[in-house]
Structure formats: C-alpha cells, structure tokens
Amino acid sequence: MKIVVMCGIGLGTSAILKVNAERALERLGIDADVQATDVAGVSVAAADAQVILTSSELVEAIGKTNADVIVINNYFDVDELAAKLEVALGS
C-alpha cells in the first residue's frame, strides 16, 4: 500500500507529516510505504497511491486523483492521523 504526503515544496512540513503518519500506521498495525512529495510532483507520486495526506490549503492543488484525499489539521497529532487513516483504510 502506498500513501503520499504532500506539501508545497516537498520537504519540511511533508517530512513531519511522513514521520507522524508512519507512527500512526505503526500504531494501527498497517504496513504502508509513505512517500513525501510536493505540489508539482503529486500527480506522478500519487498515481498508484491509495491515500494522499495534506493540508486543507493544498487540496485544490492536487487536481484529479483516484486516491482518497485526507486533510490533516494538526500534523503533530498522531491520534488525528491514526483516526483518519483508520477510516480511510478501513482496518
């Protein structure tokens, strides 16, 4: 399973989201590859992804995608990440 985390420039904020998404997935017992990307690269990176995690501010920039787009409000809240990932991945 592939999960893409997206921010404007593909480092910093997306890296924080990647680290905490991996912590949430570990808590849920879900094995997934989490890849960080930027706005410019998201269509390629998310082509085979199940889920895109990002900020409410960047949802429109994603454009057309088959992945589930999940908005994360607090990037440091592993509880929020785990709850939203659990719903999206149906575990």
Add this chain to the structure above:
Amino acid sequence: MPLPHLPLDAITIGAHVDDWPAAITAAGDALVRSGAATSAYTDRMIAVIAEFGAYIVIAPGLALAHARPGADVLADGLCVVTLAEPVAFGHPHNDPVSVIVGLAVANADDHLQFVAELANVFNDPAVIPALASAATAEFVQSVFEKIDS
C-alpha cells in the same frame, strides 16, 4: 542529522508584528543572526506562503517557516520566534499563530532525521502553549534540548 543546536541568538521572545510576512521576517532575521541563512532566504520563505497558502501552519498556533535548500542557506539551522500578539496566516483551523519555528536545511536528502526530532518535541501537545508563553530564550532552548537526553 540530529536536530541542530538552537542557539540563544536564534530565539526571539515576544516579537511585535502586524501580519504574517512580518512574522516570517522575524524568523528569517533569527536565522540570519545565528548564521544559518542570508536574508534572501527570508524572502524565499515568504514566497512559499504567497504561492501555496498557509499550509505551513501545521498545528494550532504554530507555523513552520521554511523554503527549499539553496545558496542562501549557510548551515542547517533552527530558530524560534514567539509573538507578543498572535497573527492570522489565513489557515482555517490553526490560526492565529503565536509561535514560528524557522527551518533552514542545506540538503533535502538528509533532513528527515532532523524533522523526526522536531516531531518528537511537538508531539507533546503542551509544547506549543508552553513556547507561546515562554518568558525567556533559555526556557525555549531547554524545551528543544530535552529531547537529546
């Protein structure tokens, strides 16, 4: 790469700013003071928000100011600015911002460990309010150094 040392001259307590560009400028000034970046980096951090919006407000009250690596990044660096009066960045959930963490990375490939350490600090929900009300730079520094132990 561990979390870069947060020197006292990279910490500004109780800055008075009127808007988000001034808040980012205060963070840029702190990175310049500590030798992590030149003022051109400040302009690039502002440009990221101008282009992509307030997504850098990644938690209630906290903005992570940063831009891509570049010639204006002199060394990996971290800075913290607290605001006397919070300002709005335009984020629907996490405004207003009272703490800005500025990040300069020289090399994108090896900043993940650095960011993981940053996540370790902020995964404690008490940290942002504690920083927002910090009275001294020494206190802010101690919050970031706790994780080394």
